[in-house]
Every structure is written in C-alpha cells, then in structure tokens.
Amino acid sequence: MKNRETVHVAFVGNPNCGKTTLFNAITGAKLKVANWPGVTVEKMEGEAEYEDVRMTLVDTPGIYSLTSYSIEEKVTRNCVMDDDIEVIVNVVDASSLERNLYLTLQLLELGKPVVLALNMMDVVEERGMEIDLHRLPELLGDIPVVPVSAAKRKGLDILLHAVIHHYEEDSKDEVLHYGQEIEEKIGKLSERLKTFYPTHSSIRWHAIKLLEFDEDVKSEHPIETADVFTRSYEKEIIQIKYAFIESIIKEVLFYRKKKTDRTDRTDKLLTHPVWGVPVFLCIMAFVFFLTFAIGDWLKGYFETFLEIFSGKVSDVLIHINTADWLVSLIVDGIIAGVGGILTFIPNIAILFLALAILEDSGYMSRVAYVMDGIMGKAGLSGKAFLPMILGFGCTVPAIMASRALETEKDRRRTMIITPFMSCSARLPVYVLFSGMFFGKYAHVAAFSMYAIGMVCAILVARVLHVCEKEKSGDSLLIELPEYKRPNGRTIRIYVWNKLKDYLSKAGTTIFIASILIWIVLNLGFNGMVTDPSESFGAAIGRGLEPVMRPAGLGMWQIVVSLIAGISAKEVVVSSFSVLFGVGNAQTTAGLNTVAENLKNIDPSFGPLNAYCMMLFVLLYVPCAAAMATIRKESGSTSFTVKLAIFQILFAWLMATIVFQVGSLL
Structure with missing residues (x-):
C-alpha cells in the first residue's frame, strides 16, 4: 500500500440516498463547514482514520448525473474531477437501484477508483427483495460493492477498508461499450485529448461529454471535432446507458415486481391528470x-x-x-x-x-x-x-x-x-x-x-x-x-x-x-x-x-x-x-x-x-x-x-x- 499521509475521498450520490447520513456516521463531530468557491452551497468536510490511514472526506451535493445544469451538479462535478480526490464513494439507495446506477456509470467513466456503498439494505429486505452481491460488482468492472446501513451504522468498517485498499488501484477497462460507431469516435477524441492535454485525467469521460455537446467541456478543453462528428450523440449515449442498467437489474435484483405493481396501482389515482x-x-x-x-x-x-x-x-x-x-x-x-x-x-x-x-x-x-x-x-x-x-x-x-x-x-x-x-x-x-x-x-x-x-x-x-x-x-x-x-x-x-x-x-x-x-x-x-x-x-x-x-x-x-x-x-x-x-x-x-x-x-x-x-x-x-x-x-x-x-x-x-x-x- 502506498505510503501516503492522507487519502482524499468524495461522497457522491443521488438526493435522498442517505449519503449525508452515512458521511455523518463515519466522521462524527469532526466536521468543517464552508462554502464551495464561488457559490453559496455549503461544503462539508470531515476526517476519519482506519488502519492508521487518515482520510479527508468531502460530502458533495446530491445529484442525478454529472451533466452540469444546476449549481449542485456543477459543484459535485468539479469536486470529483479535482486531482486531489483519489477515491469516489458512490452512495446508492439499494431500494431504488435502477435510478441510482445512471450516476454510477458516469462516475466509473472518470477513471478514478469507485467504491459502491449500497445503503438502505434494510429497506430492501423489508420489501422482500434481494440483490446478488456477487454478480453486481462483476457487471460494474469488479469494483468493491459494500452493503451498509447509515441509519443503523452497519458496514462502516468494511466500507473504510474498501476505500483504503482500493484507492491505489489502476482504473479498470471501460465497463460500458457504446457500439462500434460511437466507440470509434470516443477513441479518436481520446487520442486528440491526450495529445493536447497529456497530463489530464478522465480522458474517456471528456470524450463522451464532447460527443454529448457538453458546453463546459467544449469551452474548457477546446479541440477540433468537426472531422469526427457533427451532431450530438447524447440521446444514443443515454439510451445505451439505460439499456445496460436494465440488463444489470434483470441479473441482480429479484422479487421487485410485486412491490412495483402495488405502487403503479396506487399512482393511477394519486398521479391521475384530473384527480x-x-x-x-x-x-x-x-x-x-x-x-x-x-x-x-x-x-x-x-x-x-x-x-x-x-x-x-x-x-x-x-x-x-x-x-x-x-x-x-x-x-x-x-x-x-x-x-x-x-x-x-x-x-x-x-x-x-x-x-x-x-x-x-x-x-x-x-x-x-x-x-x-x-x-x-x-x-x-x-x-x-x-x-x-x-x-x-x-x-x-x-x-x-x-x-x-x-x-x-x-x-x-x-x-x-x-x-x-x-x-x-x-x-x-x-x-x-x-x-x-x-x-x-x-x-x-x-x-x-x-x-x-x-x-x-x-x-x-x-x-x-x-x-x-x-x-x-x-x-x-x-x-x-x-x-x-x-x-x-x-x-x-x-x-x-x-x-x-x-x-x-x-x-x-x-x-x-x-x-x-x-x-x-x-x-x-x-x-x-x-x-x-x-x-x-x-x-x-x-x-x-x-x-x-x-x-x-x-x-x-x-x-x-x-x-x-x-x-x-x-x-x-x-x-x-x-x-x-x-x-x-x-x-x-x-x-x-x-x-x-x-x-x-x-x-x-x-x-x-x-x-x-x-x-x-x-x-x-x-x-x-x-x-x-x-x-x-x-x-x-x-x-x-x-x-x-x-x-x-x-x-x-x-x-x-x-x-x-x-x-x-
């Protein structure tokens, strides 16, 4: 293991996934509150120690994706892309796995070590559902997947163990393949980005965002793209991501249909366009x-x-x-x-x-x-x-x-x-x-x-x-x-x-x-x-x-x-x-x-x-x-x-x- 004084960890997840509860459970009272540079969103930092390794933990605003439309999305995106952040703990609401995995796939494309914290496993059990904890990490590129319960303070030591033993690992091969046409364009853009920005991390993610016509990436890393593509591939990329998520859910999540049917029946009244x-x-x-x-x-x-x-x-x-x-x-x-x-x-x-x-x-x-x-x-x-x-x-x-x-x-x-x-x-x-x-x-x-x-x-x-x-x-x-x-x-x-x-x-x-x-x-x-x-x-x-x-x-x-x-x-x-x-x-x-x-x-x-x-x-x-x-x-x-x-x-x-x-x- 590398001899480092401190490991910098970012906690990232959807709103209401229990991320802040988990963050507070680990850091306790050792919190520092400030504002993110240039915005009024609060910045929460804490410290933890495990196996004689000190960790600086950052709690980011809850987001659904790394596409920066809102202030929260911009803040979280800038944080996880910061070179100081060495590990990303992606906190996921296990009871809403399908919704949470879209952000997970985007984080994996950054090329940084990601640890998946499956929170609210007690809710999964209450609903009679089961998650295959062996197959899920395989489908996500063999990343650590740790079941936790922030509210009951369960699984915290295992999560910290995964963080300090995972942060030094090299990034895996890409988890998601977008098909021959898009992958060829990603490859060309990645080579061009490496030429102009040889020290830059997250090359593949930036190439994908260029294909999505992401304005921030285009302005921050301008390269010639007209000979590679002339239209946005955002729709196709999103559809491929969700198709992949659906295939994951079919393989790892069991017994959810009964609960979903009950929800759908209730929503026929509560979300009715007239009633x-x-x-x-x-x-x-x-x-x-x-x-x-x-x-x-x-x-x-x-x-x-x-x-x-x-x-x-x-x-x-x-x-x-x-x-x-x-x-x-x-x-x-x-x-x-x-x-x-x-x-x-x-x-x-x-x-x-x-x-x-x-x-x-x-x-x-x-x-x-x-x-x-x-x-x-x-x-x-x-x-x-x-x-x-x-x-x-x-x-x-x-x-x-x-x-x-x-x-x-x-x-x-x-x-x-x-x-x-x-x-x-x-x-x-x-x-x-x-x-x-x-x-x-x-x-x-x-x-x-x-x-x-x-x-x-x-x-x-x-x-x-x-x-x-x-x-x-x-x-x-x-x-x-x-x-x-x-x-x-x-x-x-x-x-x-x-x-x-x-x-x-x-x-x-x-x-x-x-x-x-x-x-x-x-x-x-x-x-x-x-x-x-x-x-x-x-x-x-x-x-x-x-x-x-x-x-x-x-x-x-x-x-x-x-x-x-x-x-x-x-x-x-x-x-x-x-x-x-x-x-x-x-x-x-x-x-x-x-x-x-x-x-x-x-x-x-x-x-x-x-x-x-x-x-x-x-x-x-x-x-x-x-x-x-x-x-x-x-x-x-x-x-x-x-x-x-x-x-x-x-x-x-x-x-x-x-x-x-x-x-x-």
Missing part, C-alpha cells in the same frame, strides 16, 4: 383538520399551565416588592409574548408530523409530478414546486432549495413566489384569528390561506412569464420512488428538529421582540406611560393607520403587530398578547378579551377584517431570516429590496380588494 390535484388538496385539508381538532385539544393543557405559571410569577414578584414596570415587563411582556407562542407547539408538531409522513412515504415526489403541468403554464418546471412544498415548513430551506433549478432566472422567479407558501410561523396567526371569528369553521378559514398562497404564487409566476414573453418551462424529469412505510425514527428526528428550531426562535427572536414591543408600548415622549395609546408604538401605528384602513386593518395595534411580525411571523401573536394586555391570547378567556377589545376600538371589526389580517400576514414580506437567505442566494441587495417592496404592496392590494368587495357583499 391528482383534488386528491392532494383533500389530503392537505385533512392534515389541517387534524392540526386544529387534535392540536387545539392538546393546546388547552399548555394554556392552563401558562396561566398558572404566569400567575405564580406575578405573585412572587409582587411579594418581593419588585417595581411595577419590571413586573409588567416580565409578566405582560416576556411571559405573555413567548408563552403565547409556546402554546402552539401541539399544532406545529401535528403539522410537521403529517408532512414528515407524506415525505417519507414517497408521496411528496408525486405532488411535484402532478403539479408539473400547472407549473409549466406559469413558465416554470415542476422542480419549482419542490421549494414551494418545503415552504409549508419553513421559508429559509425552501429558498435554499431553489438552487436545484437550472437557470438564474428560474431561481429568482422561484424566490419571488416561494414566500407565498404558508410556513409554520404563520400558523399561530391563523389559529388566533380563525379561532376568534370563525368558530367551528376555523380549520376551513386557515386551510384557505394555504390554498390562496399556492394560487397567488402560480398566478404571479404566470404574469412574470407572460410579461417576459418566454417559452413554457421545461417538463419535470423525476423518478417516482416506490411507496414505503414511513420510518418512525426518521419522522421522530424530523419533527424534533423542527420543534427545536421553533423553540430556539421562541427563546431568541421572539424573546427579544417581546421586550422591544413592551418598550415601545410603555415608553412615550414623556417617559413611562400607563396607557399604551400614548406610547411610541401608538404614534408609529397611527401614522400608518390611513394606509391600512382600505384593507380593513386601520387600527394602530394591528399596524404595530404587523411591523413586529417582520422579525418573525409568530411575533404577530405575541404582539397581540402584549398590545391588549392579555396573559395568554390563546385561552378562551383570552380570545374573548382580544375580540372584545377589538370591538371596543372598532365596532365594525368582524370576520371580514380578521380574514384580511390573515391574508396580509400570508402575503407580505417573510421573516428577517428568510429575507437574509434571499439576499444570500440571489447575491443581490437590489433584488431583495425590490422583492420586499413588491410583497408588501401585493399583500396590501389583495387585502384591500377582499375587504372592499366583501364590504359591498
């Missing part, structure tokens, strides 16, 4: 019914605890002769603001639980497929719907997911429409106002916000598409995974991480915002005030009251809460608790008090106003963290500012139209 969208909307409506029906029942216990806790803290502070202003700050400001948000934990948990089950079962991929036609009419690929789906959870990762789109224009357009998706932070606002004004129809009012957000996003994209006079978006090419029973551990981790983020925000952003709101409502031009109407907050709100009045929101308290909501949408609810001096606006008594105060200030304030409030919160500028992410991903402050202005104006316009038309009716 697919209504089924999706019905599923989401049921999710929000559960969110309210069960969530509100559990929330009652949180409310009771908060009410008791708030009273006890107040009694203790008064007993020790604490200054009135400090009692007010702690009880009416911090506990009312932060505590009011914590009562929504049951609702948030149920929503995330449902989304995790839908994602892990394989259904969410179907949603993107079903929406592809609608997105195409809006000038976008069905891929753009994937960030929109993520937006139901949080806008920040949803904006980051726009990296998967091929062009900068598509990415920016997706950034414009994704914030219209109702993130979990908006749910507390929907629960508050629908609970106050819509009674047993609260879940219907809340669900309508999710539907309106999707409609507005698609309409805005359509208008931009028509204004720019472009052709329709490219069709979505996506392999639909087989349905599977959701993994309890995966779902538990997903829900806990989301709740942890929510609690973290309650302990930081909302905590600070609650204090700031209390300050602007208890300080005025003459110092401390007992009447909030004489505070700085009231002065700011009154200045903007005339602007918000046409939208049915002409009340300074509402204006102040909306301004505070820019920091985080949950702050809108905590602001109401502070603004109306209610310890917990989510109890029945609290809701009645807030509703009564709203009526006292404006007797005409009713369900229509409440609906316009929910609509404005849905459509106006997302939270500060989301705006910072948009600035980072777009690389443009000007674009971010213009987007914020557009969203505020759009929210005001839509709320105004609904209020004015509703008032007439």
Whole structure:
C-alpha cells in the first residue's frame, strides 16, 4: 500500500440516498463547514482514520448525473474531477437501484477508483427483495460493492477498508461499450485529448461529454471535432446507458415486481391528470383538520399551565416588592409574548408530523409530478414546486432549495413566489384569528390561506412569464420512488428538529421582540406611560393607520403587530398578547378579551377584517431570516429590496380588494 499521509475521498450520490447520513456516521463531530468557491452551497468536510490511514472526506451535493445544469451538479462535478480526490464513494439507495446506477456509470467513466456503498439494505429486505452481491460488482468492472446501513451504522468498517485498499488501484477497462460507431469516435477524441492535454485525467469521460455537446467541456478543453462528428450523440449515449442498467437489474435484483405493481396501482389515482390535484388538496385539508381538532385539544393543557405559571410569577414578584414596570415587563411582556407562542407547539408538531409522513412515504415526489403541468403554464418546471412544498415548513430551506433549478432566472422567479407558501410561523396567526371569528369553521378559514398562497404564487409566476414573453418551462424529469412505510425514527428526528428550531426562535427572536414591543408600548415622549395609546408604538401605528384602513386593518395595534411580525411571523401573536394586555391570547378567556377589545376600538371589526389580517400576514414580506437567505442566494441587495417592496404592496392590494368587495357583499 502506498505510503501516503492522507487519502482524499468524495461522497457522491443521488438526493435522498442517505449519503449525508452515512458521511455523518463515519466522521462524527469532526466536521468543517464552508462554502464551495464561488457559490453559496455549503461544503462539508470531515476526517476519519482506519488502519492508521487518515482520510479527508468531502460530502458533495446530491445529484442525478454529472451533466452540469444546476449549481449542485456543477459543484459535485468539479469536486470529483479535482486531482486531489483519489477515491469516489458512490452512495446508492439499494431500494431504488435502477435510478441510482445512471450516476454510477458516469462516475466509473472518470477513471478514478469507485467504491459502491449500497445503503438502505434494510429497506430492501423489508420489501422482500434481494440483490446478488456477487454478480453486481462483476457487471460494474469488479469494483468493491459494500452493503451498509447509515441509519443503523452497519458496514462502516468494511466500507473504510474498501476505500483504503482500493484507492491505489489502476482504473479498470471501460465497463460500458457504446457500439462500434460511437466507440470509434470516443477513441479518436481520446487520442486528440491526450495529445493536447497529456497530463489530464478522465480522458474517456471528456470524450463522451464532447460527443454529448457538453458546453463546459467544449469551452474548457477546446479541440477540433468537426472531422469526427457533427451532431450530438447524447440521446444514443443515454439510451445505451439505460439499456445496460436494465440488463444489470434483470441479473441482480429479484422479487421487485410485486412491490412495483402495488405502487403503479396506487399512482393511477394519486398521479391521475384530473384527480391528482383534488386528491392532494383533500389530503392537505385533512392534515389541517387534524392540526386544529387534535392540536387545539392538546393546546388547552399548555394554556392552563401558562396561566398558572404566569400567575405564580406575578405573585412572587409582587411579594418581593419588585417595581411595577419590571413586573409588567416580565409578566405582560416576556411571559405573555413567548408563552403565547409556546402554546402552539401541539399544532406545529401535528403539522410537521403529517408532512414528515407524506415525505417519507414517497408521496411528496408525486405532488411535484402532478403539479408539473400547472407549473409549466406559469413558465416554470415542476422542480419549482419542490421549494414551494418545503415552504409549508419553513421559508429559509425552501429558498435554499431553489438552487436545484437550472437557470438564474428560474431561481429568482422561484424566490419571488416561494414566500407565498404558508410556513409554520404563520400558523399561530391563523389559529388566533380563525379561532376568534370563525368558530367551528376555523380549520376551513386557515386551510384557505394555504390554498390562496399556492394560487397567488402560480398566478404571479404566470404574469412574470407572460410579461417576459418566454417559452413554457421545461417538463419535470423525476423518478417516482416506490411507496414505503414511513420510518418512525426518521419522522421522530424530523419533527424534533423542527420543534427545536421553533423553540430556539421562541427563546431568541421572539424573546427579544417581546421586550422591544413592551418598550415601545410603555415608553412615550414623556417617559413611562400607563396607557399604551400614548406610547411610541401608538404614534408609529397611527401614522400608518390611513394606509391600512382600505384593507380593513386601520387600527394602530394591528399596524404595530404587523411591523413586529417582520422579525418573525409568530411575533404577530405575541404582539397581540402584549398590545391588549392579555396573559395568554390563546385561552378562551383570552380570545374573548382580544375580540372584545377589538370591538371596543372598532365596532365594525368582524370576520371580514380578521380574514384580511390573515391574508396580509400570508402575503407580505417573510421573516428577517428568510429575507437574509434571499439576499444570500440571489447575491443581490437590489433584488431583495425590490422583492420586499413588491410583497408588501401585493399583500396590501389583495387585502384591500377582499375587504372592499366583501364590504359591498
């Protein structure tokens, strides 16, 4: 074995193949996070040691092929072609072997040592399938094929053993033969590349990419090709690859037909061109019914605890002769603001639980497929719907997911429409106002916000598409995974991480915002005030009251809460608790008090106003963290500012139209 200090290893695989889980299982806490040069995609590096050999491991973005359309594909392609990378660990989802092998064949053509890590073998066994682990490596050029389970940390030592004993081996003969005509052209191009670039690695891969008219390869390694070929052979090369993959699957994979047939039968309904969208909307409506029906029942216990806790803290502070202003700050400001948000934990948990089950079962991929036609009419690929789906959870990762789109224009357009998706932070606002004004129809009012957000996003994209006079978006090419029973551990981790983020925000952003709101409502031009109407907050709100009045929101308290909501949408609810001096606006008594105060200030304030409030919160500028992410991903402050202005104006316009038309009716 070569005497080398460190072996450099790249982990490469399709999205959702368990690559990052495997990477983390091997590296543990020894991680270094940075950005890839020139892009905002995160770069994860870790270290491992086996048999006294040190390894530097690089986790690349998940991709389906080495054809560089998206940012992720370009980053991964540049990484694996780097001369520093000595071994490629191709992580494959063994339960979707056919889909994963296309990338495997491309990696083998690079001429570098490749180790195939067959992940999720436990899922293969659960489905009653079997993989011939002796024949598979033979068909792939005798490369090491190691069964692993990243989630259960099985097979890790064998994988590392294969890496350190395989990296020094010379590359094998080509695994895939493309036929006499194409192979002759590959041979001529390879000889020419060797002449002009004698030290270059991956000669065969570059020759194949030249035959595919790959623009990056043509510009980086320009050679005369007109006498070898005059048209692209990309279609033929892809077809030959998939024919070879099909032959591999027939030889090595057994007992998959029964599972596939079951998936096909289910997809006849869930991906039906007519019924697919209504089924999706019905599923989401049921999710929000559960969110309210069960969530509100559990929330009652949180409310009771908060009410008791708030009273006890107040009694203790008064007993020790604490200054009135400090009692007010702690009880009416911090506990009312932060505590009011914590009562929504049951609702948030149920929503995330449902989304995790839908994602892990394989259904969410179907949603993107079903929406592809609608997105195409809006000038976008069905891929753009994937960030929109993520937006139901949080806008920040949803904006980051726009990296998967091929062009900068598509990415920016997706950034414009994704914030219209109702993130979990908006749910507390929907629960508050629908609970106050819509009674047993609260879940219907809340669900309508999710539907309106999707409609507005698609309409805005359509208008931009028509204004720019472009052709329709490219069709979505996506392999639909087989349905599977959701993994309890995966779902538990997903829900806990989301709740942890929510609690973290309650302990930081909302905590600070609650204090700031209390300050602007208890300080005025003459110092401390007992009447909030004489505070700085009231002065700011009154200045903007005339602007918000046409939208049915002409009340300074509402204006102040909306301004505070820019920091985080949950702050809108905590602001109401502070603004109306209610310890917990989510109890029945609290809701009645807030509703009564709203009526006292404006007797005409009713369900229509409440609906316009929910609509404005849905459509106006997302939270500060989301705006910072948009600035980072777009690389443009000007674009971010213009987007914020557009969203505020759009929210005001839509709320105004609904209020004015509703008032007439």
